[in-house]
Amino acid sequence: MRAGIVYNPIKIDRDELAVRVESAQPLEWSEPVWFETSADDAGEAAVRSALDAGVDLLLVAGGDGTVRVAADAVTSAHVPLAIIPAGTGNLLARNLGIDVTSLKNAVVNAFEGDEREIDLGELEIEAPDGTRSKHAFAVMVGFGLDAEMIEKTDEELKKKVGWLAYVDAAGRVISGLDKVRVQVRLDGGRTTRSTVNTMLIGNCGTVTNGIVVLPDAVVDDGMLDIALIRPQGARGWLQVAGYVARNNLLVTKLLRRTGHLGRQRTGAALGYGQAKETHARLEEPRAVQVDGDVVGDAIALRAGVREDALVVRVPHRRSHEGVAV
Incomplete structure (x- = not known):
């Protein structure tokens, strides 16, 4: 060996x-x-x-x-x-x-550690000039706040203070974040239209500094979780913040891990979904990030999942658990 x-x-x-x-x-x-x-x-x-x-x-x-x-x-x-x-x-x-x-x-x-089979996401994006590219992802892809934040992060500041550099970038991006009309179809179902400033598609739900943004995401359930963030003004952003805050309470995480909490509810400011395949077409191009790297602008994207495609070593006590607390 x-x-x-x-x-x-x-x-x-x-x-x-x-x-x-x-x-x-x-x-x-x-x-x-x-x-x-x-x-x-x-x-x-x-x-x-x-x-x-x-x-x-x-x-x-x-x-x-x-x-x-x-x-x-x-x-x-x-x-x-x-x-x-x-x-x-x-x-x-x-x-x-x-x-x-x-x-x-x-x-x-x-x-x-134990060996655990987990899913791997696959993303195909269409650029404004019609060219297409494919990208594997283990965690999360999306456009809007996360992609703009990553793109605007100061690399020198990132080297000095780590993840806090993302907070600095988010503060500079969020006030000027543009909305975009998007058409979304999950698993070949009905196409829905919405005006959003952020769309996330995740194989996992936890991001920088352990913050949970996709609370129902499980890394080996054969599904991708989707979030459409669509706040209307300051009140809408407060609603989004409330969702995120509740999902990151210790008691909420424990209840979800033990199966005593149902699926996350959809609200006016934040909509959730789940699918094996997701199609989205944007009215205007937006930068897209893949597991923390901006890979270019897109006017359309398709995300799918390869079930149990990856074998990883994990700690014994978490070999069969979902979202980390």
């Missing part, structure tokens, strides 16, 4: 990671093979090299972009993925209950 380790040298120190790997790896395993990502590559070359080396386990130490690339690649290679959180958001790691604060715990989980 042999592990392949893909790491971003800007986000994690190889020597420190190597010490943790040496202490956690089973004695009978061969020496791991290391692959470094580069500044002009999200990790695709490093991940492919690791898989071509015939590894039995892939450890990925990097940001959400590198994890997304690795998740897409290992689905066809049938190699388990172990996440070593080293980014700002660490979104998939949070949703799987992996410790994002301890390198030691994350590495131990990589070698000793």
Whole structure:
């Protein structure tokens, strides 16, 4: 047995990671093979090299972009993925209950954790010029507040204060966020029309700093969860804030995890849905983000789900749980 380790040298120190790997790896395993990502590559070359080396386990130490690339690649290679959180958001790691604060715990989980099959989303977007592109996603895609916030985040500030840089960007974006008419169809059903400023489609429901925005999302239920954010003025934004605040109360999370809370209700300011496939067409182009990376402008998008496509290592106590508390 042999592990392949893909790491971003800007986000994690190889020597420190190597010490943790040496202490956690089973004695009978061969020496791991290391692959470094580069500044002009999200990790695709490093991940492919690791898989071509015939590894039995892939450890990925990097940001959400590198994890997304690795998740897409290992689905066809049938190699388990172990996440070593080293980014700002660490979104998939949070949703799987992996410790994002301890390198030691994350590495131990990589070698000793349970294996869990989870879904992987797939997004196709149509650009204003008619060209199409496809993107895998493990956590969430969307346009509006989240995409604009990511696009406007100061990278230097992000390096200094981490996720708080997103708060700064949100404050600058939210007052000038434009609405757009959008047509949405879920699973081939009736097309609905709405005026929104944000649309989210998620395989997971928890985002930066552990905030739950899609409370019914479960990473292995074979469904994608959809949210249409459509506040009318300041009162509407207060309603949205109220939804989010209630969903992030500890008691709410516990009741939902234990099955004592029904599905999230839809309101005037925030509508929820669930589907295996979602189609949306926008009246005007908007920037689209995929797991925290803006991938371009779109006038239409289609999102689907690959059920149980990805095998990940997760902590024992959370191997069969949904949203992390």
